[in-house]
Amino acid sequence: MDASLVTTRDVVLVLAAAAPVTVLGRWAARRLSQPQIIGEIMACLLLGGVLASWADWQTGSPGWQAVKFLGHLGLALFLAGAAHGIRHGTDRIRGRAVAWLSAGSALLPLACGALFAAWVVAYGGTSLRGEAPVAALGLMLAIALAVTAVPVLAGVLADRGMEHTPTGRLAMASAVSIDAVIWLLLAVAIGLGAESGGIGQAAAVLICGLLAAVAVRRLASTTTGLRFASRHPALALALVGVAAVAAAQTTERLGLTDTIGAVLVGLAVPAGRSQPAWTKAAEGVGRIGRPMLPALFTLTGTTVAGSPQSGFSWQATAIATTLAIASKLTGSYLGARIGEQSPLISLQLAALMNCRGLTEIVVLQTGYSAGILTPGLYLALLAMALVTTALTGPLLWAIDHYTRVPEMRLTSPPHPAEG
Incomplete structure (x- = not known):
């Protein structure tokens, strides 16, 4: 059979299998009152593991490469929209409370991530530790424990009617x-782990990218730019999408990963109430990319299952999960209390900040693709991400039902959050 026909057949079969598997995983998560992204990721990883035994579907095969392209295309589009959403949310609330909560929720997990890295280097063994430089591995693990997933957090707040409350806005x-x-920090970690160029090249690429993002944002915010986006919304959406894909490929070729380029494009798109046309374009690009992500999760399942060093470490999983939960809850609670929040509100904020979700998965995928995380370490951190995300609902429920301040309890029942 012609190679192009084989590739097309493989792509169609994989995508046809991923669609119902994704729906089934999301349905199962809803039934368990969990964020749907948890069910989606688990189902696709299992599908990838099954596909690893298919003779025509191996890592590096033409069909695998084609699905990889689609998955990373979707990731670039999704991240452009997600990064724009991050900028769009920064003007909602500011002040002492945000500073202290952010510091508490990030600094202690970063320190515990470094502690976990020290354990991996000293006791993890070659299969778990891998060949990445110590500095790159340490920073990557610190980042992994410090993440709070904005998309899943937004879904949790919306499901509970908290998005416009002081607690929700602060979180x-x-x-x-x-x-x-x-x-x-992720860009720095990738630079530290790069075989050529290293941190110097990564810093140069990142600085140039940020300067370009600022220049593009100012240009798009001019009267001419705003008029173009308002009069030609389809063209504006296409422009953002093409820019995201081009920037992703550029940063990948320059030693960073494609995620960095896509995020830079999201930061370049104007945000705010005065930029509704550009905001609509960025959000549209993100929505287009989101359904392609299951292809990436499936590929990851295939790669991990087919790796000769993909052994799952329960010890690493237990240590990472314990440190992640303890550091986020403790750091967030203390930060909120120093920021003059009540004990109850501080507990709610700690539970919300412990949610990692899709942002964590993207960070782990980036570290894995860059060769910093081994398959075993990737699986351990993936389990940590799923557990901490799944805990958000039960923790909020417990705070709601076991506190003695009825007027301040959460009033809405827990619902599965969109990933």
């Missing part, structure tokens, strides 16, 4: 602040 503003720093 979202802090999560936005943390994630903005996380993407910068």
Whole structure:
């Protein structure tokens, strides 16, 4: 059979299998009152593991490469919209409370991530530790524990009717602040782990990218730019999408990963109430990319299952999960209390900030693609991400039902959050 026909057949079969599997996973998550992204990721990883035994579907095969392209295309589009959403949320609330909550929710998890990295280097063994430089591995694990997922957090707040409450606005503003720093640290980690160029090249690419993002944002915010986006919304959406894909490929070729380029485009798109046309374009690009992500999760399942060193470490999973939960809850609670929040509100904020979700998965995928995370370490951190995200609803329910301040309890029942 012609190679192009084989590739087309493989792509069609994989995507046809991923669609019902994704729907089934999301349905199962809803039934369990969990964020739907948890069910989606687990189902696609299992599908990828099953496909790993298919003779025509191996890592590096033409069909695999084609689905990889689609998955990373969707990731670039999704991240452009998500990064724009992060900027859009930064003007909602500011002040002492945000600063202290952000500091508490990030600094202690970063320190615990470094502690976990020290354990991996000392006791994890070659299969878990891998060949990445110690600095790159340490920073990547610190980042992994510090993430708070803005998309899933927004879904949780919307499901509970908390998005416009002071608590919800404070949680979202802090999560936005943390994630903005996380993407910068991730670029540094990738640079530290790069075989050529290293941190110097990564810093140069990142600085040039940020300067270009500022220049593009100012140009798009002019009267001419706003008029163009308002009169030609389809063209504006296409422009953002093409820019996201082009920037993603450029940063990947320059030693960083495609996620960094896509995030830079999201930061370049004007945000705010005075920029509704550009905001609509960025959000539209994100919605287009979101349905393509299951292809990426499926590929990850295939790669991990087919790796000769993909052994799952329960010890690493237990340590990472314990440190992640303890550091986020403790750091967030203390930060909120120092920021003059009540004990009850501080508990609610701690539970919300412990949510990692899709942002965590993207960060882990980036570290895995860059060769910093081994398959075993990737699986351990993935389990941590799923557990901490799944805990958000039960923790809020417990706070709601076991506090003695009825007027301040959460009033809406827990519902599954969109990923």
